[in-house]
Amino acid sequence: MTAVAETSQVAVLAAAPGAVASADLHLTHELATFLYLEADLLDDWRFDDWFALLATDLDYWAPTRENRTFRERRHETAPRGGAAYFEENHADMAQRIDRLKTHMAWAEEPPSRTRHLITNVRAFTTEKVDEFAVNSSFLVYRTRSERDEDQILGQRRDLLRRVDTPAGFEIVRREIRFDQATLLIKNLSAFF
Amino acid sequence: MTTDVSQFIDVDRGEIQGEIFHSAAIYEQELERIWARSWVFLAHDSMIPKKGDFLQTYIGEDPVVVVRQKDGGVRAFLNQCRHRGMRICRADRGNAKAFMCSFHGWVYDTAGNLIDVPHEETAYNPETFDKSDWGPRQVARLEEYRGFWFGTWDAEAPSLLDYLGDMAWYFDAHFDRYANGYEAIAVHKWVIEANWKLNAEQPASDMYHGDVSHASAKQVMGIGPTKEREGHQFSGTFGHGTGWWDLGGNTKRESVGDDWVAQNHDQVVERVGERRADGIRGHANIFPNFMFLHNGTIRVTHPRGPGEFEVWAWTMVPSDAPAEFKEEIRKKVLRTFSPGGIFEQDDAENWVEEQRIMRGFMARRSPLVYTMRMGDAKRDQNNLPGLTVDHPYADEGSRGMYRHYVDMMSAESWAQVIEAKVSRGEPVTYREIGLEGIAR
Numbered sequence: 253m254t255a256v257a258e259t260s261q262v263a264v265l266a267a268a269p270g271a272v273a274s275a276d277l278h279l280t281h282e283l284a285t286f287l288y289l290e291a292d293l294l295d296d297w298r299f300d301d302w303f304a305l306l307a308t309d310l311d312y313w314a315p316t317r318e319n320r321t322f323r324e325r326r327h328e329t330a331p332r333g334g335a336a337y338f339e340e341n342h343a344d345m346a347q348r349i350d351r352l353k354t355h356m357a358w359a360e361e362p363p364s365r366t367r368h369l370i371t372n373v374r375a376f377t378t379e380k381v382d383e384f385a386v387n388s389s390f391l392v393y394r395t396r397s398e399r400d401e402d403q404i405l406g407q408r409r410d411l412l413r414r415v416d417t418p419a420g421f422e423i424v425r426r427e428i429r430f431d432q433a434t435l436l437i438k439n440l441s442a443f444f
Numbered sequence: 445m446t447t448d449v450s451q452f453i454d455v456d457r458g459e460i461q462g463e464i465f466h467s468a469a470i471y472e473q474e475l476e477r478i479w480a481r482s483w484v485f486l487a488h489d490s491m492i493p494k495k496g497d498f499l500q501t502y503i504g505e506d507p508v509v510v511v512r513q514k515d516g517g518v519r520a521f522l523n524q525c526r527h528r529g530m531r532i533c534r535a536d537r538g539n540a541k542a543f544m545c546s547f548h549g550w551v552y553d554t555a556g557n558l559i560d561v562p563h564e565e566t567a568y569n570p571e572t573f574d575k576s577d578w579g580p581r582q583v584a585r586l587e588e589y590r591g592f593w594f595g596t597w598d599a600e601a602p603s604l605l606d607y608l609g610d611m612a613w614y615f616d617a618h619f620d621r622y623a624n625g626y627e628a629i630a631v632h633k634w635v636i637e638a639n640w641k642l643n644a645e646q647p648a649s650d651m652y653h654g655d656v657s658h659a660s661a662k663q664v665m666g667i668g669p670t671k672e673r674e675g676h677q678f679s680g681t682f683g684h685g686t687g688w689w690d691l692g693g694n695t696k697r698e699s700v701g702d703d704w705v706a707q708n709h710d711q712v713v714e715r716v717g718e719r720r721a722d723g724i725r726g727h728a729n730i731f732p733n734f735m736f737l738h739n740g741t742i743r744v745t746h747p748r749g750p751g752e753f754e755v756w757a758w759t760m761v762p763s764d765a766p767a768e769f770k771e772e773i774r775k776k777v778l779r780t781f782s783p784g785g786i787f788e789q790d791d792a793e794n795w796v797e798e799q800r801i802m803r804g805f806m807a808r809r810s811p812l813v814y815t816m817r818m819g820d821a822k823r824d825q826n827n828l829p830g831l832t833v834d835h836p837y838a839d840e841g842s843r844g845m846y847r848h849y850v851d852m853m854s855a856e857s858w859a860q861v862i863e864a865k866v867s868r869g870e871p872v873t874y875r876e877i878g879l880e881g882i883a884r
Contacts, residue, residue, distance in 0.1 A: 314784075316632060319536040327538075335630035335759075337784045339775055350664045351786055357660040359789035397797075433536065434754060435634035438792040440784030 268385040269409055269427070271376030275384060280375040283386050283412060286421045291368035294443055299349045302443065306345055307413060307422040314338040314428035314444070329429065337440055338428065348443075359441040364396035366442050372407075382414040383424065392442055402437040406430040406444070446473055449853045455843045458815035462808035465639035465799060470853075471750040477853050478732055479504025481598040483607045485734035485744050486510050486520055486583075489591040490627035490763070491537070496554055499537035501756070502746040503595060508583060509533045509543070510593065511554045518588070520595050521556035522581035532580065556580050590619050591626070594734075600858040605874040610830035611684040611730060613877045617720035618728070618736055621712045622762045628742075630759040630774055634783040638795035639802075640733060640745045640753040641849075646791070647737065648685030648729035649677065649841025652816065657794060661786040675726075675836040676828060679821065681870045683848030685841025688726025688738070701769030708764075717879030719827075726836065731848060736760075740773045741781045751799050757781065814839040814846075827881035830871075 265271040275283065286305075293302040306312075314337040315330040330336060340348070351357045372389040388410070393403045411425035428444045447470055452461040464470055484503045491499055492512040500509050500523055507523035509532065525532050525545040532543045532552060542559065544551045551560035558575040561568065583595035587604035589612065594604050605612065619626055636643070646653065655662070655669050662668060675689035699705070712721040725738040736742040743757035759777040761770040780787045802808045817838035821831045833840045855861045865872050 316630075318631075319534065321535045321538055324535070324538045330630070333771065333774075335632060336778055337632070337782055339778060344779065347664050348786065351660045354660040354663050356656075356663070357786075357790065358657065359793045400796075433633065435632075435783050437634070438636050438783075438796055439634075439789040441789045 265376065267409075268374065268376050268387045269425075270378045270383070270411060271385040272379060273377050275375035275377055279377075279384070280373065282420060283375045283384055284370075284373040284388075286412065286419060287370045287373065287386070287388055287410075289419060290423075291370050294368055295366050297363055299352060299443075303345060303349050304417075305419055305422055306342060307424045308342050309424060310340070310342045310345065311425045312338055312340040312345060312423075312428075313426070314430065314440075317430065317433045319433050337430070337435075338444075357441075359439050360396075362396070364394045364400075364442065367393045368444075369393070378411070384412050384414075384421075386410045386412055390444065392444060394437075394442060404430055404432065404435070404437055404440075404444075408444070445469075446477075446853075449473075450850050453846050453850050454811075455814075455847045455850070458813060458818045458839060458843060459811035460814055460846060461811055462798075462802040464849075465641060466750055466802040466808050468750055471747070473853060474747070475504050477855075478849070479506070479747070481596065481601060481852065481858065482732050483585075483587075483594040483596045483601060483604055483730075484732065485730070485742075486586075486593045486595045487518070488593070488626070488628050488742075488758070488760070489588075490625075491758075492518070494539065496539045496541055497537070498533065498540055498543075498554070500533050500535070501744070503583070503597065504747055506597075507531060508595065509556070509580075510595075511540075511556075513555060518586060518593055519555045520583040520586050520593070521579070522583075524580055525550055525552075526558070526578040526580060552580060556582055590615070592619070598858060602858065602862065602872065603874070606872065607682050608684070608730065609681050609871060609874055610678070610877065611680040611682075611686070611728075612874065613720075613829050613881070614678055614686045614724060614728060615730070615736075616716055617724040618738070619760075620716055621721070622708065622715070622764055623711070624763040626760045627763045628758040629761055629770060630778065632757045632778070632782040633754060635748070635752060635754050636792050636795055637752050638792075638799040639750055640747040641845075642795045642798055643745050643753060643755070643791075644729050644731070644733055644735070645685075645842045645845055646729075647727035647735040648683075648731075648845050649679075649687065649839055649843075651675070651677070651687045651689075651726065651836035653794075657790050658787050660790070661780065664786070674834075676826070677817075677833045677836050677838045677840050678828065679831045679833075679840045679844030680731075681830075681844075681848070681865055681872060683731030683845045683852075684729060685845055686726060686728035687836035687838070687841060688724055689836060690723045699769070700772050701765060704766055704769055717881075719880055729841075729845070731845060737781070739777060739780070741777050755783075814842050818843070824882045827883065829875075829877045829882050 316335040320328045369391040370388050374387045376385040388408050391405045395401045407429045409427040412421040413424045415422045452463045487510045495514050498511040509523045510520045530547040532545050549562040553559050556579050558579045584599040586595045677687040679685050727737050729735045733745045740760045745753040761773045817833045821833045821840045823831050851861045851864045
């Protein structure tokens with residue numbers, strides 16, 4: 253006997269906070285293209301241009317994960333107010349980018365080479381006509397120095413807002429779930 | 445065969461060779477002589493408040509389960525089934541009534557007693573097989589100080605209080621401030637490809653790196669370079685170290701906790717005295733791997749071979765603090781000293797590069813200079829207990845750490861370790877110290 257006969261509409265939307273209905277092909281393409289633009293800016297070290305994509309009411313959050321039994325799985329991802337790698341507003345992100353410009357942020361001096369691969373894009377409309385819930389997976393590959401190499405994977409759960417800029421959208425909310433409990437990289441000096 | 449590490453460590457000249465960070469043989473010797481004998485931090489009361497609450501941690505490379513008992517006590521045992529050596533508990537933490545090994549189903553109660561063996565009657569000879577013989581290895585000694593539980597595998601180790609010695613007085617400046625103590629509210633875990641000692645010696649001794657290693661963070665936080673002023677460094681008999689700047693200097697930053705801190709100042713003074721209420725707190729390491737900072741960060745580093753360690757870092761807040769103050773501390777720590785923290789990132793970069801360079805034979809056989817403020821340390825000066833130097837820019841904490849390291853790596857037993865210290869005239873027992881330090 254199977255627990256669920258078919259995937260319900262509730263299940264389709266559940267994984268994307270705020271989702272109301274699946275976006276159509278055109279809208280999905282627009283939103284995905286925005287994510288790829290963002291990836292290019294980050295990988296080209298155009299951090300000011302990337303920062304311009306962040307909404308002033310930004311909420312950028314990366315909760316920690318831990319190994320819990322299936323029975324206690326609701327605790328696997330830390331809740332709001334719990335442990336997090338990032339819990340940033342607009343000014344916090346500005347500070348992180350300013351730090352890179354001091355030329356003494358040694359973890360990124362000389363800068364790392366990164367490649368943000370963005371996949372598994374699923375887009376949804378929300379209660380607000382100009383805001384969209386977008387889930388995507390990422391793989392951020394990094395090399396630096398002579399032969400440092402690492403990578404980290406995870407999922408983004410974004411809320412993007414349509415704005416009248418060349419980029420077309422801004423990032424209002426980003427929840428980042430790294431798929432590691434003990435982070436197997438020495439730091440999180442990149443942006444995700 | 446043991447390696448005589450004193451050939452690489454000359455504390456009296458303040459010279460250390462990087463071989464001790466690189467050698468696999470030395471690392472194996474550390475597992476036996478440092479990790480299987482030292483007092484290691486396991487858990488804070490707040491991490492396992494209710495009966496059946498458990499967490500799994502490590503003493504060196506050995507996994508340990510720490511469990512709150514029905515009677516309120518704490519037990520800790522090797523996280524290894526005695527049947528085939530499988531890991532018994534495979535969640536980081538949680539609540540349990542018992543632990544079942546998922547290989548063959550041996551079941552242990554929360555105290556680590558073997559209570560059920562599947563098919564025991566048919567599989568084992570009842571005349572020779574007794575379940576009470578086959579519980580997991582218990583941590584030999586488990587002792588608590590201010591709600592912090594430490595364990596050691598060596599029954600012959602000095603008491604935790606003797607091991608802390610004068611360091612307890614400095615520890616109290618951080619964690620004996622409030623009647624209801626502190627609580628852990630967040631944890632971060634990550635891996636750094638460097639030797640564990642490179643991290644340990646930093647909070648034990650190295651205030652000197654701050655202005656350069658953390659220049660970028662200090663600049664964007666508006667803290668600016670350190671204003672040199674009065675400060676001190678302490679080095680303990682058993683390898684502990686701490687350093688701090690006294691009051692004044694860098695710009696004081698406003699906090700939502702300012703009012704609460706002011707309201708509770710009298711309580712703090714009553715508990716730890718004026719001097720420790722307002723000063724003394726900087727960075728610290730309790731040998732081998734328990735570190736804490738004035739900002740609420742505590743951490744252990746678990747060694748993972750000569751070239752890697754895991755950091756487990758918790759955020760500690762006063763239990764009675766208002767929720768918004770706890771939130772401020774939590775967020776401040778994650779933004780500065782978690783793996784994405786604007787201070788922490790740059791430390792890892794240093795350690796990883798140091799470690800990599802030690803692959804070179806010449807690099808690891810060229811003495812590194814640990815001579816800062818050598819010869820300046822005096823015992824019980826300025827009312828400060830133990831061996832201190834009148835400036836936090838000093839290597840006394842490191843020299844003390846490596847002096848103890850040599851003792852541990854050279855001695856066959858704790859008795860020999862103590863003998864070495866006594867022969868140098870170092871105090872090896874705990875003593876009561878007044879609120880204001882050593883009255884002369």
